[in-house]
Amino acid sequence: MRVALGVEYDGSGFRGWQAQRPEVRTLQGCLEHALAKVADHPVKLVCAGRTDAGVHGLGQVVHFDTTAVRTTRAWILGGNAHLPSDLSLRWAREVSNDFHARFSALGRRYRYLIFNQPYRSALWQKRATWCYQSLDTERMHNAGQRLVGEHDFSSFRAADCQARHPVREIRELTVSQQGDGVVLEVEANAFLHHMVRNIAGVLMAIGTGDRPVEWAGEVLARRDRTQAGVTAPAEGLYLLAVRYPAHFGLPPPPATIPGFVQSFEECDPCAKACNPA
Known part of the structure; x- marks a missing residue:
């Protein structure tokens, strides 16, 4: 089956997306290592767009093929359990084989x-x-x-x-x-x-x-x-959002940047209900 994932990261501590030598900390390397633990087999990821060292991601989308049968909850919780604190999975969806994280993006x-x-x-x-x-x-x-x-x-x-x-x-x-x-x-x-x-x-x-x-x-x-x-x-x-055709059934891109990057304006907790999700 093919699985699509939504990924969020603080890029400050990574040497960009693309996997390099084992000793070089990259987003692809960390994600593939974590997902391989859940799948119990090597995983090769394709992303919507490679980001450079220091660039952050809130709406990055990736996909991979697997023979493992897992629930979407298991992919998220299992993957996050093996990821560092500055990199996390936000959602998971089983998708059709014609979905491609890069080439299907609108x-x-x-x-x-x-x-x-x-x-x-x-x-x-x-x-x-x-x-x-x-x-x-x-x-x-x-x-x-x-x-x-x-x-x-x-x-x-x-x-x-x-x-x-x-x-x-x-x-x-x-x-x-x-x-x-x-x-x-x-x-x-x-x-x-x-x-x-x-x-x-x-x-x-x-x-x-x-x-x-x-x-x-x-x-x-x-x-x-x-x-x-x-x-x-x-x-x-x-990287704020990647948009895809509706028939793939992926979650909508985030309407705002959550947490510390939502805006530079002060948030008055008495006047606003802050919802980082």
């Missing part, structure tokens, strides 16, 4: 968090990017609209990107101020390697006033990565 949504204060934060140091210069979110949002639609995103892909072509469709891109931070949220059919972090780097340069709003469109049109500026740090990036 879209992916990322969120990039920027702590925007003059002084660094000890609590947010591995969970958001720090920018001490004031950011103009209206300029950033307006610039981002030049990237919405289907385009050649060669200017926003990493030099070692292995995608067959650079054309992607950004369906939505928003930038907003939330308390002490700035939130960039972007959804596309798929993403190139470092694409969101490179977009964030361009928009941050525009937000500080170092570049004009029109620069985002100019960078896109040049199709040249060397013209796009710096790649924003990994710690601010979250």
